[in-house]
Each structure stands twice: as structure tokens, then as C-alpha cells.
Amino acid sequence: MPTLDWIGKKAVVNHHRDVSYRLIHCDKDKSVGDPDAGNLLVQGDNLEALKALLPYYAGKVKCIYIDPPYNTGNEGWVYNDNVNSPEIKAWLGSVVGKEAEDLSRHDKWLCMMYPRLRLLKEFLTGDGVIFISIDDNELHALIMLCDEILNGRNWVGTIVWKNATDNNPTNISIEHEYIVCFARDKTKLPKEWKSSASPVREKIQEKAAQLIAEHEGDLLGLKSAYSDWFRENKPYLWPFQEYDEIDTDGVFTGSRSVHNPGKEGYFYDIPHPRTGKPCKMPLMGYRFPEETFLELKAKDRIIYGKDENKIIELKLYINEYKSKLPSIYELDGRRGANELRSMFPDAKRTFNNPKPIELISELISFVTSGDDIVMDAFAGSGTTGHSVLDQNSKDSSDRRFVVVEMDAGIASDITAKRLKKAVEGYERTGRNGSKTSIPPLGGGFRFCTLGEPLFDADGNVSPAVTYPDLAAHVFFCETGSPIPRRADGSSPLIGTFQGRAIYLLHSADAIGVASANAGNVLTAAMLDSLPMPEPDFAGARVVYAEGCTVPDDRLSRHGVTFKQIPYQIEGL
Ligand SMILES: C[S@@+](CC[C@H](N)C(=O)[O-])C[C@H]1O[C@@H](n2cnc3c(N)ncnc32)[C@H](O)[C@@H]1O
Incomplete structure (x- = not known):
């Protein structure tokens, strides 16, 4: 398969491995509603945030939606829709080195995207998918990047989103952008995606219910009233322009x-x-x-x-309609900005080009259900989180979201505030100043920031790291899977995975020092006292500790492997 090369590629292909694992701190004051709803808003560069989240969410995310910078070269936006933001410039300098000064904006974009996509892949469930919004500036590069990272055979399709009408004189009026979709493993996807969710359908049904009530016992009157309404609204009823008939059971079309x-x-x-x-x-x-x-x-x-x-x-x-996800999707792109304006009518600082809730809800409705996790590493105004809550309320599900926003101002002043309103309900202000009360969608989210790296410059576990933090990390590095439940240190057994039991002997008082008294050394007595996951457990056991005084042959007789902290903790 052809591959893409660019200046700086060599420096970034394995960069995700060098990114430090960091602690994640929860900010109670900025968190909202039920902290245990399973939703997270993380403020920080997504490269570091994703690495920090990996031990908890690897292989657990059913749907990722990202809306990365399109790299239009336009500097004058509230958020930087290019790769020249100070954070990314500094990052490029430190990772790519001197060469970074000569990179074109396309090289920079590719350098920025590669390690992030590489990490995002690790979050997907076997049957998970990633949707990526993009326009013509980087579409071709994005697809080649995904071909390389996610494998070309996992390309599911590319949606052309017709979001605008351009009446300016030009050669070809650009009235669309794209949403590229790749699967983690396309063979694991269901044969077809169907969704019954559609805001347009809901509007039609609302109207039909009202007319059916108003014209009880008068079928001709009902048909004529619906026909008038349908004719007036037809241009906005896509993809339901064929549903032009009504009876007392509802609106229908002829198949x-x-x-x-x-x-x-x-x-x-x-x-x-x-x-x-x-x-x-x-x-x-x-x-x-x-x-x-x-x-x-x-x-x-x-x-x-x-x-x-x-x-x-x-x-x-x-009401029997099950929509397919079409490769051409029509929805006015201004809808997102109007939604945000109606939530923050007095805001001086607005956010350019937020996506419409309807667009993201639609995608989510096709590929997730139950308590699936939806992730967005370029959260912006928080449309993805809002859409998850919105879709849950529509189909009575418990999907959860994990979203990341780098810009501290946006994360606190826009993303968190918007999600708070969605959770708690708010008053929507129409263009004419009219007010409508929007009911709470419920749930809640934790607002998190990134803390210090788990390991210091010498590779030692940082003193700020608690037992549960290290246990989550060790378990993930050993198994590639998140720890099944929080380990509070009351038992050295932190979990089992595919018939293998994982133990951690760690004391915050003796970091970097092997001390039997502190309990961070695998001694003969400790070996005998290690709890078994179940009485007849015969699987392998792996013990992480600062030191070990038990001879190798005795360890192997007990089916135990010793791994020394920090040297033998090998993460992604
Ligand atoms: C195009 S906007 C996303 C808009 C979003 N889909 C919405 O509907 O509001 C891209 C967002 O990603 C953020 N961003 C850019 N680089 C980032 C990074 N490295 N880590 C996290 N967020 C980043 C920007 O600050 C911006 O808010």
C-alpha cells in the first residue's frame, strides 16, 4: 500500500511511546451533577491526556469523534484552526527539533496528528469506530494517515456533509466538508448500521400528533391540514420529503x-x-x-x-423508519453556532463553527447504545458531550463521554459551562429574544486536569503517585487492559486477566527503596501470603515490587514472575 512521507515523520512515528503517563486530577469545583455518571472533561493537550487516560480506557471506547484543526491557514479564529498555536509550536520544536522551523503547515499538521491518532486507535473496542471531521485542506493526507495507522482495509466510508450554500463568484462553490470513518477492525462491525433517531422525524411526529388531536373524527380535515403543513415545510424535511400522507395512525409514505x-x-x-x-x-x-x-x-x-x-x-x-447512514448528509452548518448562541446569548466570546448536535447525535445513534463510551479528543465547545446526553435522553440509554480540550479558557468558559447547562437544563434564547425552558438532560461530569508524570526524570515513581494510580498503571502495562476495579491497597492482588493474577507491592513511604518493612519487597514470607484470586487458582502470577529476595527456582515452582519497579513496567 502506498504510504505518505513528510518532513518530521521520523520524529513522530514512535513519539506516542515517549509521552509521559501523567496523573489525572479531578477539580470538584468545576465538576457538575453526578460525579459517578462516568463522564469526563479533561483539560490539557490531548497527546498527554490520551496517554494519561489509556490505563483506564484502552480498548473500551466504542466511538471516537474528532474535529481536529482543518489546517485552513486562517489565524483569526477564537480557537486556532491551524497548527501554529503556541502549545503545538512548542511541542513540535521539542519533538521534531531544529527541523521543525522549516516545516510547511501540512508537515506540521501531519506531525501533530500522527501520534494522536496512534494513541486514539488504542482506545477503540474491537468493534469500535472513529469519525473524523475534515475539509479539503487535509482530506487526502488524513485518509493516507488513517490507512497507515488504522489500516486501509478498515476504512468504512467517507461522508460528504453538505453544510453550506456558497453564492460567491468562484470556480467551484465548496458547499461541503467530510467525515471520514475507520473501524478498529472492520470485520467486527455489524453488517448494517440502522438508527431510528432523527430530529426531523420527531418534528414531523409532533406535528402529526397535534393535528390528529385537533381533527378527531375528521379524516379529510386531517389530511388537508397535514398536506398544507407538509407543502410549506418540505424543503426542510430531508430525508422525509416522501412522507406526505397521514391517517389516524400517523404520517406515512407509500413503499x-x-x-x-x-x-x-x-x-x-x-x-x-x-x-x-x-x-x-x-x-x-x-x-x-x-x-x-x-x-x-x-x-x-x-x-x-x-x-x-x-x-x-x-x-x-x-415511526417504522430506520435510517441508514448516507454518504451524503445535508444539514445547515450554521445550526451549531445558533445552538451555542441560544445557550449563551450574552457571551462576548463565541466559538466558531461548533458542530450541530444533530450531526453528532446522528453518528452516535448509529454506532453506540447502552452504556457505550464516546470519546472526543478535540472537544471545542463540547458538542460531542452534549450530543451524548441528548441522545441518551432520546433513546433512554446511558452512554458516557470522555472529551479533551487543550485551551484552558475554552475548557472552563465554554465546554464546561455548556455541558453544565445541558446537564442542569437552561433557558434557550431565540433570535427574536424569545425564551424557552430546556429541561435538564441529567447525569453529570468530572472536570479533570493533568498532573505530574508518574515517573520522574530518572525513571522513578513520582512521590505524588498513590497506590490506586500505580496499580491502574501497572495492570494496564502488564495486560494492555484497564484495571477491572480500583485497587485501594488493602490487598496486593490488583486484578486478574486471562488467567493471570497481577500483584503490586508498593509503599508511598519507600519509593525507590526496597524495604521489606515497608512491604515493597517480594520476600519468602510475602510469597507465601500472597492471596489467590480463587481457592484452586493455578494460573501464572506476576508480582511488581521494588525488590525480590526469593530465588528464581522457588519463584518458578510457585508459578510466579517478579518484575522490578520501575524498570520492568513497560507501557505502550
Ligand atoms: C475544530 S474545534 C472542535 C469543535 C467541536 N467539534 C465543537 O463542535 O465545538 C477544535 C478544538 O480542538 C482544540 N485543540 C486543538 N489542538 C488540541 C490538542 N492538541 N489537544 C486538545 N485540544 C486541542 C482546539 O482548542 C479547539 O477547541
Whole structure:
């Protein structure tokens, strides 16, 4: 497969390994609602944040959505939509070295993206997917990058999002951007994605319910009122422009899929209710037998033409609609900014080009359910977190979000405040100043910042690291999987993984010093007292400690491997 090369690539391909694992601190004052809802907003550079989150979330995230800088070269935005932000410049200088001064903006963008995507991959579940928003500036580079990091065979598709109308004189009016989708392993994806979530559908259903109530016992009046409303709103009803009929069961369209595709189906006459003559039959016959037709007829699911010259259709009610994720998606891009403005009508500082909730909710609704985790490493105004809460309220799910924003001002003043409003409810201000009360979506989130590295410059465990922190880290490094439950130090057994028991002997009072008295040395007595995960456990046991006084042959007789802290803790 062709690969992409650029100046600085060599310096970044393995850079994710050199990034320090850091502690994560929770800021209670900026956290909101239920801290145990499982949602996190982390303020920090996502490279460090992702590395810090890895021991807790590796292989656990079902859907990642990212909206990285598009690298348009436009400097005048509230957030830097380029790779010249001071943080990224400093990072490039330290990682790429002197060469960084000569990088083009495309080289810089690739240097920035490579290690981040490399880490993001590690978070995905086997059947997880990543969606990446991008425009023409870096689409080609992004796809090649993903081909390399996630493997070209895991490309799921690229959505063209038609988000704008450009009436300026130009050669080709650019009225779209893209959302690239890759799977961690495409063979593990379900055969098809279907979602019943659609805000447009909800609007139509709301209107239908209102009209059905208003026109009780008057079917003609109901049809005419719906028809007027439909005609007026048709331009905004995509993809429901065919749902132009209503009865007391709701809005429906006619489905022409009565024919048998490809081969001969069932042949029988269906008399037209008015003329009594047999209706025109599909060329290859009907796809269902006559009994099924009679059942559908009894349920009033058949639509006849005005006479027998039209093939029958089936009523397809809007509440049965299961949408597919189309490669062309139409939604006005200004929607996101309007949503944010309606939440913060007095804000002086706005955020440019937030994504619409509808867009992200739609993606989430196709690929996640239950308590799946959704991650966004370029959180911006927090649309992804908001969309997760929004989608949960629509389909009564418990999805969780983990989002990261580098800019401290944005994280505190925009992302956290927006998510707080979403959790607690707020008053939406319309363009004309009208106020609507928006109910709370519930839940909550922890606001976190990044602390000191787990290991100091000499490679020793930092004194700030607590037993639970180190246990989570050791377990992850040993197994590649997050620790099953928080280890509080009451037992040296921190968890089991695939028939292997992992132990940690660590004392915050004796870091870097092997001391049997402090309990951080594997002695013969300690070996005999190590608790078994279960009475007849016969699997391998791995013990992390500062030192070991038990001879190797005795360890192997007990099925124990000793690994010395810090040298033998090998992370990603
Ligand atoms: C295009 S915006 C995302 C907008 C977001 N999707 C929304 O709907 O509001 C990109 C965001 O990523 C942030 N960002 C850029 N580089 C980052 C990094 N290295 N780590 C974390 N966040 C970063 C920027 O500060 C900006 O807020």
C-alpha cells in the first residue's frame, strides 16, 4: 500500500511511546451533577491526556469523534484552526527539533496528528469506530494517515456533509466538508448500521400528533391540514420529503417494494376497491403471498392508485423508519453556532463553527447504545458531550463521554459551562429574544486536569503517585487492559486477566527503596501470603515490587514472575 512521507515523520512515528503517563486530577469545583455518571472533561493537550487516560480506557471506547484543526491557514479564529498555536509550536520544536522551523503547515499538521491518532486507535473496542471531521485542506493526507495507522482495509466510508450554500463568484462553490470513518477492525462491525433517531422525524411526529388531536373524527380535515403543513415545510424535511400522507395512525409514505426483485414471485389478482378490476401487477409478481396481502389489507396497510392502472403500494409509517447512514448528509452548518448562541446569548466570546448536535447525535445513534463510551479528543465547545446526553435522553440509554480540550479558557468558559447547562437544563434564547425552558438532560461530569508524570526524570515513581494510580498503571502495562476495579491497597492482588493474577507491592513511604518493612519487597514470607484470586487458582502470577529476595527456582515452582519497579513496567 502506498504510504505518505513528510518532513518530521521520523520524529513522530514512535513519539506516542515517549509521552509521559501523567496523573489525572479531578477539580470538584468545576465538576457538575453526578460525579459517578462516568463522564469526563479533561483539560490539557490531548497527546498527554490520551496517554494519561489509556490505563483506564484502552480498548473500551466504542466511538471516537474528532474535529481536529482543518489546517485552513486562517489565524483569526477564537480557537486556532491551524497548527501554529503556541502549545503545538512548542511541542513540535521539542519533538521534531531544529527541523521543525522549516516545516510547511501540512508537515506540521501531519506531525501533530500522527501520534494522536496512534494513541486514539488504542482506545477503540474491537468493534469500535472513529469519525473524523475534515475539509479539503487535509482530506487526502488524513485518509493516507488513517490507512497507515488504522489500516486501509478498515476504512468504512467517507461522508460528504453538505453544510453550506456558497453564492460567491468562484470556480467551484465548496458547499461541503467530510467525515471520514475507520473501524478498529472492520470485520467486527455489524453488517448494517440502522438508527431510528432523527430530529426531523420527531418534528414531523409532533406535528402529526397535534393535528390528529385537533381533527378527531375528521379524516379529510386531517389530511388537508397535514398536506398544507407538509407543502410549506418540505424543503426542510430531508430525508422525509416522501412522507406526505397521514391517517389516524400517523404520517406515512407509500413503499413501492411490493415486487419480487430478480426472480418470479407470487401472481394473484388484487381487485381495485373502486373499479373492482384487478390492479396492475409487478412484472415479476408480488414479493409476498396472497395471505400476507390479505393480512396487510385487513390492517389498512394498502395504498391503491386512483384506478387499477397503478401497482399497489404499502403504507410505511414514519415511526417504522430506520435510517441508514448516507454518504451524503445535508444539514445547515450554521445550526451549531445558533445552538451555542441560544445557550449563551450574552457571551462576548463565541466559538466558531461548533458542530450541530444533530450531526453528532446522528453518528452516535448509529454506532453506540447502552452504556457505550464516546470519546472526543478535540472537544471545542463540547458538542460531542452534549450530543451524548441528548441522545441518551432520546433513546433512554446511558452512554458516557470522555472529551479533551487543550485551551484552558475554552475548557472552563465554554465546554464546561455548556455541558453544565445541558446537564442542569437552561433557558434557550431565540433570535427574536424569545425564551424557552430546556429541561435538564441529567447525569453529570468530572472536570479533570493533568498532573505530574508518574515517573520522574530518572525513571522513578513520582512521590505524588498513590497506590490506586500505580496499580491502574501497572495492570494496564502488564495486560494492555484497564484495571477491572480500583485497587485501594488493602490487598496486593490488583486484578486478574486471562488467567493471570497481577500483584503490586508498593509503599508511598519507600519509593525507590526496597524495604521489606515497608512491604515493597517480594520476600519468602510475602510469597507465601500472597492471596489467590480463587481457592484452586493455578494460573501464572506476576508480582511488581521494588525488590525480590526469593530465588528464581522457588519463584518458578510457585508459578510466579517478579518484575522490578520501575524498570520492568513497560507501557505502550
Ligand atoms: C475544530 S474545534 C472542535 C469543535 C467541536 N467539534 C465543537 O463542535 O465545538 C477544535 C478544538 O480542538 C482544540 N485543540 C486543538 N489542538 C488540541 C490538542 N492538541 N489537544 C486538545 N485540544 C486541542 C482546539 O482548542 C479547539 O477547541
